Amino acid sequence: MSETELRIEIREERGDRRQYMKLLLTGDESEEMVSKYINRGRLYVACLDNRPVGVCLVTDEADNQVEIKNLAVDSRLRRHGIGRQLLDFVEHKNSGKTLILGTGETPSTLRFYYGCGFRYSHRIPDFFTANYPNPIIEEGVTLADMIYLKKEAGTTPINRRDKGK
Numbered sequence: 001m002s003e004t005e006l007r008i009e010i011r012e013e014r015g016d017r018r019q020y021m022k023l024l025l026t027g028d029e030s031e032e033m034v035s036k037y038i039n040r041g042r043l044y045v046a047c048l049d050n051r052p053v054g055v056c057l058v059t060d061e062a063d064n065q066v067e068i069k070n071l072a073v074d075s076r077l078r079r080h081g082i083g084r085q086l087l088d089f090v091e092h093k094n095s096g097k098t099l100i101l102g103t104g105e106t107p108s109t110l111r112f113y114y115g116c117g118f119r120y121s122h123r124i125p126d127f128f129t130a131n132y133p134n135p136i137i138e139e140g141v142t143l144a145d146m147i148y149l150k151k152e153a154g155t156t157p158i159n160r161r162d163k164g165k
Helices: 017-027 031-037 082-093 107-115 127-131
Strands: 009-013 042-048 051-061 065-073 098-103 119-124 146-152
Touching: 009 082, 017 031, 017 042, 017 051, 017 065, 031 065, 042 082, 051 082, 065 082, 098 107, 107 146
Parallel strands: 065 098
Antiparallel strands: 009 042, 042 051, 051 065, 098 146, 119 146
16 A cells, blocks of 8 residues: 555445535536436445545446446545545456446546556547537546546456555
8 A cells, every 4th residue: 555545445325325416526527417327326435534535436337347437536635546446446346347437538537547457448529528518628638529448347456555565
């Protein structure tokens, strides 16, 4: 575990998911879009000292695929391993399946997912411009296309942070 990585507890939320809307909106800024998938699949919540600090919403798709619809971490706690721990947890829960996710072309986001073992799959042209009412600009990039990434679950050890000890 790195010096900055925080130990969290991850649990599945089976109750009111709307209580996590503020966190979900940091991963997808459109409440209308989040509302389309918030009650599908499973919602995992990362807690630090019993306080929600991250979420990951996962849906079962066709052909033995699981889609990560939303991965979000409290902006004050980013770069402390919470998102990576959530992804490791989801991967462990879905061993043997293909994980897919869609994201914009934000450089740091793509670096994060590539660093977690995801690889380019395909793109949906003009997804953000066609489905969001206002332009989304991240790190100076105006998002247009949805970039889909994929990974075979089970290719990363659940305790990646302890590797080499």
